[in-house]
Amino acid sequence: MQYAPAWVVAEVPLRPCAGYAPGVPSEDLTVAMEHADTVDLFAGPGGLDVAARWLGRKVYGLEWDADACKTREAAGLNFKCHDVRKFGPENFPTATMLIGGPPCQTFTVAGNGAGRRALDIVLKFIIAMAAGESVQHELARLEDERTGLVLEPLRWALRAAELGRPYRTIVLEQVPAVLPVWEAMAIVLRDKLQYHVETKVLHTERYGVPQTRRRAVLIATLDGPRSIPQPTHQIFRKSGLRPTDDHHLPACKTMADALPHRTEAFVVISNYGTGGDPKARGVRESTQPSATITGKVSRNKVVSSGRTDRFSELEAGRLQSFPEDYPWRGGAVAQQIGNAVPPIFGLHVLSAALGCQVTRELAEDIFLLKWAEVQDEEKNGVPAVLTELRERVTSAREGARNDRPDPGVTYQPALLF
Structure with missing residues (x-):
């Protein structure tokens, strides 16, 4: 492998956005990018964005699928329909939170298995990137180009640290098969960049989603340890048997x-x-x-x-x-929906990353909230349930560090690695 800065990425051609261009003036997009406090990589039709908007975050998504971008535009979400690899932390100078769910098709049992076969190679890429090596040519030789995209969040995290403004919070989610990748990234984030990191496979029905789905999550923060969100519902057992650790919780949503x-x-x-x-x-x-x-x-x-x-x-x-x-x-649309992060699940994970555990009652009220009420916040005011949510998160973060590195701290790869 040839040595190069850790943020050098592969120039692998991806399917273009089919000529689609969002109907928002480019100067407005630039302003939104420059003022975003949250960047969503591989943002899809808006799963994590919806959760971030509920939390009052100024989120900006990067998504290259034309159909998903049309949904995002209709939903009033800030986004750029483009290749994530063409952007970096330089484009989002005020962002303090990085979230995302890279494409999962090559890692999931519903995909073609290229990601599973390339897992060992991907883990080696993580080590190389942490050491400042370029993995450009190796990525180009992967059986499925989407497999290497799982490394993009690490590229962004390393580059942000090199710029001297690391993300205070990072949240990633993927199919369970990607947990080893998250665990390898956790070592880099923890040992090289001083993040507190948690990784785990979670069941979405335990968080009020009316669906059984398992997701591997990574939560990393510079503002002190954060816990994986506490379940609000029982796990689903088709036999009807209750596990001993959650019998005190209500049954999962149907x-x-x-x-x-x-x-x-x-x-x-x-x-x-x-x-x-x-x-x-x-x-x-x-x-x-x-x-x-x-x-x-x-x-x-x-x-x-x-x-x-x-x-x-x-x-x-x-x-x-x-x-x-x-x-x-x-x-x-069915594919958009199937690929998306369940927003209520995202709400629990993002809130936990920000130091706040969302109650079952509050999440159920948010589940009933119309999207039009969220879109019309500036005109009609913030819905009461979201005001309560945001106040709880703010209160939980009062003792946390400011969303900037300490004055005088400089992050340099030569010192870190």
């Missing part, structure tokens, strides 16, 4: 809870097999949480009173905990 307009009981027959048998379709009742929402959710059959239909886009989004009026746009 599809019936999330979709009250479906007044009759229903059964969902998955497009996927279960128990290793592709012909044995998974079945969930409406009194249970949904199975993991994927990009093929539109193929699931919803059976009620002898009739069969499909979940609408808004219903699928709701099972991902998006607001019921979230404006899905563009093509491949």
Whole structure:
């Protein structure tokens, strides 16, 4: 490997945004970038952005998929439809928080497996990047170019430190198969950049999402240790057995809870097999949480009173905990929804990273909040439930360090490594 600054990245061509250009003047985008306090990498249609907006963060997303960008525009989210690798901390001088979920298709069991086969190589890349080496040519030779994108958050973190303004908070999430990558990054963040870091695989139904989904998260902060968010609901057990550590919590949220307009009981027959048998379709009742929402959710059959239909886009989004009026746009909406971070789950993780544990009652009130109320904050005022949320976060952070490094502290790779 050739030596070069840690922020040098591969010039690998990606699918362009199909000519799509957001309908926001470029000068306004520049202003939004310069004043953002949070950067969302691989921002998708807005999963983590929604959570960040609930928290009152000035978030700016980078996303290269044209369809997801159309949804973001309709939702009023700040974004640039472009390749994340063409940007860096230099473009966001006031940002103190870095969040993101790199593409998961090559790491997940629903993908083609290139990420799993390249896992050992990716871990070696992390060591090389921490030592200031360029991994440009090696990334270009990966079987699937998306695999290397999981390294982008580390590039941003290293570069921000080199600029002397490291992110105070970093939150990353991915499929469970990426946990070893997060753990390797945690070593670099902890040992080289003095972050407090936590990594763990979490179950989204334990945080009020009406869906069973497992996600590997990384929380890193310079403002003291932070805890993984405390569960607010029981874990889902299809057998009905309760684990001993959460019997005091209420049962997880169900599809019936999330979709009250479906007044009759229903059964969902998955497009996927279960128990290793592709012909044995998974079945969930409406009194249970949904199975993991994927990009093929539109193929699931919803059976009620002898009739069969499909979940609408808004219903699928709701099972991902998006607001019921979230404006899905563009093509491949099912894929957008399946790839997104559940916002309520994101709320718990981001809040924990900021030093605040969100209560079940508060999260349930936010779950019922319309997106139009969030979009119209400047005109109609902040909804009371979000005012309470933001006051709790502010109170929890009163004793934390300011969102800047101590005066006179200079971060230099030669000293760190």
